[in-house]
Amino acid sequence: MARRNLVGPAADALDLGAVFRALADEHRRSVMTELAADRSDNERGCNSFDLPISKQTQTHHFRVLREAGLIDEIDYGNRKGIRLRRADIEKRFPGLLTLLDAESPRGTAPR
């Protein structure tokens, strides 16, 4: 099964309120926009987003995204992986990722 060291809510327990609260912040939304635009859904290092904020604050934001059920955080001890929970989000909130994808700076991802 998919490894998910730091756990968020189950797929069918995602709460739309928590999701909107998570996406209300500009930094978190930029992370989600990037993730939504990358159809490969590869695991990413959590500093590959170059957010203009301290690492403590990044920890906070990734935690909010995880607790909203939008990402998985994979803990490697001295490094952390981020993965979009695309299937779960699509199942529970179909169309949400498309909305984010449409906000991608490069425009909608080709296919």
Place this chain on the structure above:
Amino acid sequence: MARRNLVGPAADALDLGAVFRALADEHRRSVMTELAADRSDNERGCNSFDLPISKQTQTHHFRVLREAGLIDEIDYGNRKGIRLRRADIEKRFPGLLTLLDAESPRGTAPR
């Protein structure tokens, strides 16, 4: 044309960040959920939502929804009408209202 005394952003100027911030609040989301579920899109009195908050606070919340471009507020002087900007929202953020509709207590509205 549609009367819109108190104006929000133009249809193509809706900002996803503002929309998510607007929908992050529980009271505002409940209003939007009700509006999304009612396919008749009739204009509604703004106290037909019976929100458990003072009228000053309601004024605040409806203003946020209007400034996000989600509703029109029609000013009659001593009374105010609320109307969902369904077409504009659907055009700019297709699927968003469906997500809200799905949160309706009665489940998805029949038709």
Place this chain on the structure above:
DNA sequence: CCTGAGGTACGAAATTGTTCGTACCTTCGT
């Protein structure tokens, strides 16, 4: 021309959210 109902303006209090300093933990490479 009052009065009452419905709304807004402004400002303050309370709550919530974001940010980072300091301290500490874990792993990798040397």
Place this chain on the structure above:
DNA sequence: ACGAAGGTACGAACAATTTCGTACCTCAGG
């Protein structure tokens, strides 16, 4: 075994949001 890099925990400062009290405005009905 050490140091450096990447992360977290805790707590405090700061910022933004929500909430409402007081005062005022507008229209409808008598």
